[in-house]
Amino acid sequence: MPSDLMTLSLTRRTTTPANIDAVELRGIQTSDRDALATAYLAAYPPGVAATSLNDARQEMDDTFTGEFGALRHDLTRVATFEDRPVGAILVVGKSIWDPQLHGPFIIDLFVHPDVRGMGVGRALLDDAVHACARAEDATLSLRVGEGTSPAALALYTRAGFQQR
Template sequence: MQLTMIFEGSKPASAHTLPGQIRPFTTNEVPVLAQLYFDSYPQGTVEDVAEAEADISAALRGDYGTFLPQANLVYVVDGQILGCVMTVDSPPWDDVSDLFFIIDVFVHTKVRGTGVGRALMQAALSNLPEHRPVGLRVESDNEPAYALYRSLGFKEVTADK
């Protein structure tokens, strides 16, 4: 079951201490992001890398809301992208249409649990204006992600927000 979570607090400072760099991603990195997306999610989330690439391209086109370059970030170490956060404004889903919305966070399996997801989330949140809440959805059985979002100040909301 998917849970909707909302962040309405003060945006955290983006001050990661990881060895890599966090920066906006570019359109020419979509194929690399698609492979990471495919590899990062449980089997069956997307059928193949082509479907992952189509999904990321749809986000860039604005199919999921207005693409926000400053909050669509990658974590890079030695030229390798190891994590990504994707954020939009005004997504098309009625229950969250008035929010900034984190549509995806995915991290390479070899760096999970090392703070990459937290650093990406903090950087994305710090790059958004404070006057509007930020939403996201998480699978209820994804305990590590749920715990991360709670620790960052996201709160679970009921269906009517």
């Protein structure tokens, strides 16, 4: 059975972040909590990531307080559409689940269904990869699981992530 761990080598990688006119990428703010919780809950099949809006809010609170690792604010981005947060890539400095990994780890990448197909996920991922390369990180890793859509898996594969 293949591992659910995927890693992207950033050695000698040159990147150009994607640009989508209608979507702005910016740093995350604690005031984004409720809008991100709504997008997070909507992004996954029922019961996969959170079972309720309160659960999704708790996931965002846990992310902000470092329950999943310390956020790398230089890599974590929020996507806004019409001034509303519609998705995010949440990146920590090191996986708390994989002590053998050295380097940044994507704890989540999600996009509200209202803006799927616009390239928001790709723009978020490209921005994080570009920032990792600029920071001279050697790798960027993530895990795929039950809530990972075929489109997300294809996005990671196209970006060069490989199963370990």
